Amino acid sequence: GRDFPFFIIAPQMPNFPDGYKYKVSPYVWKKKARQPMKRETTGWDLRWDEFYPPYGWDKISTDLIKIINEVKENYPLDENRIYITGLSYGGYGTWYMLINYPEIWAAGAPICGAGDPNDVHKIGKVPVWLFHGGKDRVILPEWSLETADSLDAAGGNIRVTIFEDLNHNSWQRVYEGKDFYDWLLNHVKQ
Numbered sequence: 001g002r003d004f005p006f007f008i009i010a011p012q013m014p015n016f017p018d019g020y021k022y023k024v025s026p027y028v029w030k031k032k033a034r035q036p037m038k039r040e041t042t043g044w045d046l047r048w049d050e051f052y053p054p055y056g057w058d059k060i061s062t063d064l065i066k067i068i069n070e071v072k073e074n075y076p077l078d079e080n081r082i083y084i085t086g087l088s089y090g091g092y093g094t095w096y097m098l099i100n101y102p103e104i105w106a107a108g109a110p111i112c113g114a115g116d117p118n119d120v121h122k123i124g125k126v127p128v129w130l131f132h133g134g135k136d137r138v139i140l141p142e143w144s145l146e147t148a149d150s151l152d153a154a155g156g157n158i159r160v161t162i163f164e165d166l167n168h169n170s171w172q173r174v175y176e177g178k179d180f181y182d183w184l185l186n187h188v189k190q
Contacts, residue, residue, distance in 0.1 A: 057096040080189040085109040087171035107187035114143035121154035133166035
């Protein structure tokens with residue numbers, strides 16, 4: 001019900017291939033159980049492998065760039081104000097696109113998705129606002145925080161918001177708010 005002063009492109013990743021084994025943290029809790037904020041790190045490090053991040057994004061990233069270029073050709077798009085955001089596996093994709101195509105984005109906002117800490121230095125000074133639910137047991141907050149720490153150590157422009165009361169669905173609060181959109185619109189590619 002809002003009137004946004006920008007175009008929203010929301011492509012969806014195709015289904016994973018047959019045989020894909022979706023992996024979640026072994027710390028996923030029963031949905032009806034109370035989920036307290038766990039402040040210790042788990043040490044669980046199976047976020048990268050053949051069929052897990054960045055699987056898929058490496059295969060469709062050029063398609064996403066083609067979509068952006070097609071919009072640029074057909075609509076009055078300000079090339080200095082192109083933003084990227086995504087949630088869950090799209091949060092992983094947001095990091096992937098920021099790392100591999102930093103020259104495109106004025107800012108990025110990954111939500112409950114991590115990036116490769118070894119590659120985030122490639123983002124440079126592109127502003128990034130990371131969001132994650134503190135009780136998320138699907139994609140662990142520690143993975144996002146490790147990515148943010150690596151970007152910060154590389155001199156990047158990182159802002160972090162952890163919603164301690166939320167689980168994996170932290171995107172609802174982010175996308176319902178006004179400050180998120182104001183933050184995006186305040187950034188122009190240098």
